[in-house]
Amino acid sequence: MADNTTSATAEELRGVLAAAGACGAWDWDIAGDTLIVDPRFAELYGLDPQDAGRALPTATFYQAIHAEDRARIRIAVAGLLAGAELFSKEFRVIAPNGAILWMHGRGQGHRDEDDNAVRFTGLLIDVTDRKRTEERLRVAQSAGGVGTFEYQDGFATVSVSSEFCRLLGFHPTDRLPVRTINAVLLDGESPLIPPDGETPASLDGEFRIHRSDDGAERWIARRGEVIQDGEAGGYRLLGVVYDVTEAKRQEARLRDLNDTLEQRVAEEIVERLRTEEALRQSQKMEAVGQLTGGIAHDFNNLLTIVSGSVEMASRRLDRSSDPRVARALDNAMRGVERAAALTQRLLAFSRRQPLDPRAVDAPRLLAGMSDLLTRTITESIAIAIDAPDDVWTIEADPHQLENAILNLGVNARDAMPRGGQLTISARNRTIAAGEATESHVPPGDYVAIAVADSGIGMAPETITKVFDPFFTTKEVGKGTGLGLSMVYGFVKQSGGAVDIVSTVDAGTTVTLLLARSSAAVEAIDDRQSDDEPQGSSSETLLVVEDDDDVRAYTVATLRELGYRVIEAHDGASALRLLERQEQGVQLLVTDVVMPAMSGSELAQAARALVPDLLVLYTSGYPRDAITRDGRLSPGVDLLAKPFTFKGLAIKVRELLDRA
Amino acid sequence: MIPDQIALDELERDALTEIVNIGVSRAASSLRKMVGDQVLLSVPSIEVVNQRRAARLISEREIVDLVAVRQDFSGPFSGRALLIFPETNSLELVRAVTGGELSAEEVVEMEHEALAETGNVILNGCLATMANMLKRSLTMTLPEVLRGTGATLFEIDQNSESEGLVLFLYIDFAVRQRDIRGYIAMLMDIPSLATLKELLDEFILRVVGEDG
Incomplete structure (x- = not known):
């Protein structure tokens, strides 16, 4: 039992x-x-x-x-x-x-x-099963770089895995104080182990830490679950941490790349817009120029006829017998002059006016303008001209330069409706080889002519547009909008630059940079005699002009001056006349733009027949026929249409006397 | 970091852990007799690190100030033994070993004495057992109580070129249902650690024999 x-x-x-x-x-x-x-x-x-x-x-x-x-x-x-x-x-x-x-x-x-x-x-x-599970967990942790932790609310320590310690840079252990863990976080980061009593809604989060062993800054992600433990009311945090530094870095790199990409695209777009704007501007100038050129030729012919006829009528009129007719003719003449000036400006800003550049002494030119400026500008504006004698000689068309300065002076006047100070100065300026200038002129010696006012100034948006043709800040009817664009066209055509600086309510300064000239200053022909120089019947002139009315006026004018004149309506008949002339022709007065044979072709053929033949071109718009780079070829004389009785008389006499 | 001639292999570490385990078991038995109550002591892990690392290791795990009992030992291998507790644990330990009958003031008064005695029992148990198991003899100085941080306890001299090494043992106490944790640290120089390693190999050969 x-x-x-x-x-x-x-x-x-x-x-x-x-x-x-x-x-x-x-x-x-x-x-x-x-x-x-x-x-x-x-x-x-x-x-x-x-x-x-x-x-x-x-x-x-x-x-x-x-x-x-x-x-x-x-x-x-x-x-x-x-x-x-x-x-x-x-x-x-x-x-x-x-x-x-x-x-x-x-x-x-x-x-x-x-x-x-x-x-x-x-x-x-x-414990085989547990051991296998542990093994799997260990491999999962070490291979995946994932550390686990378990925290019971109210305790001062956290159960952790070796991988957890490795990630945070601690010696491997299975238990770490909460404070030790939270001490690795960077200032301002929320704690990795949330404080007691604050049941976290979620364990998902990312934290920046200083790894305890090497101090390296790392990003750590935390994921897991908040487990509510029955009636006790407490909770457990069961979660994992893993290093996401690499992902964060790549993210940052990508973002950087993205940001700079956007920036690069933006820069590219700005550059393209700028180029497009420049292209549009040059296309606009080209279109306006072509239009202007097309009109100018015919328009100036018409103006020549009108002005010639008016002048003829004025000369034949006894002014005392009918003063009203005299006034009407004077008005008509002024209208012609204004029309001619307008055409001239159109050609200037589209850089198609023929320039006759010479060595110019700027201080003398400015001094010579003071009378004109004083007359043009109201008394409430004080005018100062500041041009020392040591200012270099420049190369420019003196008449166009005067025009440009006068234009700027008028603009300055209009900017100072309540008076102010206008200063026109000239200074030497040397632009060094490495010097970056906004004006984009080649290095070298220049003279800067500045026209400064103390007027209302301009906003930056306005400045970008002032050189546009037909842009004007003046009221309708007060300006053509061609002033500054003409200045710009003239200076650019002369190989210089224009710079404009303006502050709202403080004034505007426009500076013209013109290249220094090595040539000696030529005396400007200032013959101001009231009488037209006369010709004699021993002097034979050949007038070639395809416009019958212009030709008739030119021929009549020259005959009135006493010259012997023969005429032709085109190049071919002109050459036939030259062959037949037993009495030599001294001067050929020819239009430039003609069908079949141009003025310069005619001049060449004519000189083959009569080697010492003088040539005077007349043109409303010569195109490129007799100019090179917008300047008259040396030895070429041009009389711009519409020309006056006196203008023609002086020019013809000058040529004949020169020979 | 740790020279080869003194780096302990896994078996040597196991052997040393067991020897210290025998020592702390003896100490626990002596404490039981002093306290008349159940005292359990065990050593789950052991590490050999340099002083700086030991200081960091202990400060990572313990965020309060520390209390230590120090005894120097000399013999075939010489050095300094430290029994270290977080300061918050020291009064618990005093309360535990004095039977919990004392008032708070009395505990504070008794603390120094009680700590020195407890440290003496535990460190003596460990060192005597080590000497015994390794068949050598060691002499020891009287215990001394220290307070401070990891760095001060390990007396790290910033200017010193060579650092001593530290045998770092983590021990768990269980006295009267109170959980008290602590550390035993033995600071030794390289020749002493090399001797210890040789003696451990002899011990392993005796125990494992040709089976190992």
Whole structure:
């Protein structure tokens, strides 16, 4: 009976142990040097079932342990046998079927009254599944660079994994104080482990840290769950952290690239808009120029006829007998002059006017203008001309330069309706090779002629438009909008530059840069006699003009002056006349733009017949026929249409006298 | 960082851990007799690090000031042993070993004495067991109580070129259901650690034999 009871109890105990996951128990008698194991231990180790409960050699304990773990376990057991109290080791056991099982051996040392170790008892628990799970978790953490943490609200420490410590730069441990963890965060970052009592809504977040070991600044992402633990009201934070620095850096690089891309595109667009604007501007100038040129030719012919006729009528009229007719003719003449000036300006800003540049002494030119300026500009404006004598000689068409300065003076006057100060100055300026100038002129010596007023000034938007033809700030009817664009056209055509500086309510300064000339100053022909120089019948002139009315007027004028005049309506008949003339022709007066044969072609052919023939061109708009780069070719004389009786008389006389 | 001749391999570390385990078990048994209550001590891990790292390691894990009991030892290997607690744990320990009958003032008064005695029991247990297990003998000085941070306890001299090395042992205490954690640190120079390593190898050979 007793045996039955014992075996029943052993059977029950076995069931309990099995339920607890135990795979065997042992009792090591240290003094007796024997080992007693239970049936499950015997079964696990592949012992004879009969050996369970019997005294076995203690070496049995090691026989099923994996060779790689055996030394470790021998050392641990040696510790127990020498008096250590706790045994807690994990090791592999090879089962009879060859399977490798992970066991957790937990044991206790027992001592007698004299503190001598006497017994060592313990249990083996199969932890293979847990070990595999742990392994998977470990690999997942180390391979994925993911650290885990678990924090129970109210505690001062956090359970962490080795990978967690590695990511934050700590020595590997399984527990770290909350303060230690939160100390790695950069100033201003929210804590990685949220403070007690504040149940976080979510664990998702990104944090910047200084890694504890090397101080490197890293980005750490945190993900996980907030777990509410039943009635206790507390919560657990179960989460992971991982390093997202690289992703953050790439993101930043990408953003940078994106930003600069936008910037680069924007710059490119601005540049393109600028180019388009410049192109549009030049196209506009080209279109206006062509239009102007087309009109100017015919228009000036018409003006020549009108002015010639009016002049003729004035000369034949006895002014005292009918003063009203005289006034009407004077008005008509002024109208012609204004019309001619308008055409001239149109040609100037489109840089199509023929320039006759000479060496000019700017101070003398400015001094000569003072009368004209004083007459043009109201008394409420003080005029100062500041041009020292040492200012270099410049190369420019003096009449056009006077025109430009007068234009600027008139603009300045209009900018100072309540009076002010107008200063016209001339200064030497040398532009060095490396010097970047907004004017974009080549390096060299220049004279800067500045016209400065103390008037109302202009806004920057206005300044960008002032050189546009027909742009005007003046009221309708008060300005043509051609003044500044004419100045610009003239200066550009002369190889210089215009600079404009203006401040609203403080005034405007327009500076003309004109190149220095090495030539000596020529005396400007200022013959101001009231009488037209006369010709004689010994002087024969050939007038070639395709416009019959202009030709009739020119011929009549020259005959009236006393010259002998023959005429032709085109180049071919002109050449025939030259061949037939037994009495030599001294001067050829020819239109430039004619059908079939142009004025310059005619002049060339005529000179072949009569080598010392003088040539005077007349033109309302010569195109490129007799100019090079907008300037008259040397030795070419041009009389612009519409010309006056006196103008023609002086020019013809001048040529004949020069020869 | 740690020279090869003194770097402990896994088996040597296990052996040293077990030897210290035997020592702290002895100490626990002595404490039990003093306290008349259950005292459990165990050493789950051991590391050999330099002084600077030891100071950092302990300050990473302990954010309060520390209390330490110090004893110097000499023999075939010499050095300094420290038993270190977070300061908040020291009064707990005093309360535990004095039986919890004392008033707060008395605990504070007794603290120095009690700490020195407890440290002496534990460090003596460890060092004597080490000497015994390694079949050598060591002599020890009287215990001294220190307070400070990791850096001050390990006396890091910024100017010193060579640093001593530290055997760093983490120990768990369980006294009267109170969980108290602490550290045993043994500061040794390189020759002493090299000797210790040799002695551990002898011990392993004795225990494991040809099976290892």
